[in-house]
Amino acid sequence: MGIFYGFVAVVALVLLVIFGVGALGLDTLFAVVIPYAAIALFLIGFAYRVFKWAKSPVPYKITTTCGQQKSLPWIKNNKLDCPHSTWAVIGRMALEVLFFRSLFRNTKSELKSGPKLVHGDEKYLWLGALAFHWSFLIVFARHYRFFTNWECSVMTLVNNLDSFFQIGLPMLYMTDLILVGAVTFLFLRRVLSPQLRYISLAADYFPLFLIFGIAASGILMRYFMRVDIVEIKNLAMGLVGFNPAVPEGLGIIFYIHLFLVSVLFAYFPFSKLMHMPGVFMSPTRNMANDNRARRHINPQNPEVKIHTYEEYEDEFRDVMKASGLPLDKEE
Template sequence: MKKVFMPLVMVAILALIPFVGVQYAGLSYLFGVIIPYTAIVVLLAGFLLRLADWLRRPVPFRIPTTCGQEKSLEWIKYDRFESPHRFWEVAARVLFEVLFFRSLFRNTKAEIHKDANLAYGSHKWLWFGGLAFHWSLLIIVLRHSRFFFPMVPGFTDLLSHVDGFFDVTLPTFYITDAVVLVAITFLVFRRLNDAKMRLISLQTDYFPLFLIAAIVVVGVFMRYLTRLDIMPVKDQMLRLVNFSVDAPGDIGALFYVHLFLVSVLAIYFPFSKLMHAGAIFLSPTRNQCNNSREKRHINPWNTAIKFRTYAEYEDDYREKMKKAKLPIEKQ
């Protein structure tokens, strides 16, 4: 299983680099200032360039995916969300897709039954696992905003309270930490368990999963086991957001592993399948309204054709048509 092993080894090596670098070579400036700045520049520039590249691609035809009645005559009821024909209907559909993975909810699984019949069944686990993964990551990242503002923002406090609802450990156990770990485990085993999935999965499917898992595991270690002092971390993050290039204070090597893996993720993001985060908004099958009965869409690069009307045709051939006793409109 080279496809699984290689990304695993790569993530392990990536985690070791900053640990050795900071612990034994004192490279905290490299891992605490230079690499994070580089990563954010690559992420922003890469993300915007990919979006710009997609935006300038011509989309001459209406190709929204629909599974409902299109808007046509007033008395025919149409489906606003399955076949949207106004901007706000499209926007609502995209929003539901982004927030609740609406199309994945309809995901089906195909199986050959014992009697050799192909059968389709409901398959909600991927939808549920994917949703749990993305939502818990989002909440974790939003909670991290406390490191980037001098005063902890109100919504971060609220999120942390709700997330720490069980209040069972010291420091408070966050539900999302457990959910994200279970979800990542599910997403990895989903690929490993099934022969078809194993076959189509690539190293680039496993790598981001292992990388995010490593970031989460190191974060969990720092919070619950090694009990990292977060004040120097916050000082350093405030320096970074204020574009300062001062050296970081005394922070444990484990933090640099966390930060380095996040930096690798940021650099990897624009060049990988993770760009689906931006692509969903630019996907013509999602972001177009289905109004081709209402509006004529003309391919912009069609060569200009000089059309000849029937009246012009008749003007040219009237005499010949009369001779041939063909009906004419204008005498």
């Protein structure tokens, strides 16, 4: 059912733009108001959820460890898999964020005929996720050219490598193909595996369809349905300069692309996509495993009322004195 809701939602969004811009002519709404609202919602919602996480107490040090802990000097410590210092945590976190190390460890168990339970590696998710996230990042960063006149030499180099094969004009970017391929793989993975299909919800399918829609409309716009890039940059520069003017005749495909991106931004803080800041906030990853060296104080510890012997003596001094008990302090 989830797959159906996700698909219908994205189709409805596309139809909404076609109706809104094509039939009703709501250019300003879709080109200015909705993008502004989406970005505002994104930034505020993002910060709100991060602050909410930051306020949650972490009662125990719950680092997940996959290697030998630092202990006696003659036992070799696995720094990255069982980090003991902040630098080791940063190293592990960097590998996790940039190369998805925990997905690389993914295993699967299958029941083969016999019946025999077989355990094995499963690297496809890691590979698909890596291809998806990196190509999305490159495609995203490339869009900065519409919002500023800053020429970034790193981006120029990336773009030159990306269009290495010089196919067509404008030249084909490999990341465009990889992005669509990877998002299709991540979708098919959920559909084709019965176990995954069972646990997949509309909230899993919707972002996949949405991102597929964004990539598809972007590719259509870049390679097939021509739009006036200069006018689009004029609009984008106006938006970031808070002085937007909507050019005429931008083409419906541009509005579809922009609206789907706006929806992605607006939806982001409410969704599983918050794993982006979440990976930095997960206590199982961002804490050093130094339980035995440093005490972790549970912030939820209740305030315990204590009554010291000194106070006890003060309270019962007279009675104790009268019955001849020894006292630490006579007066």
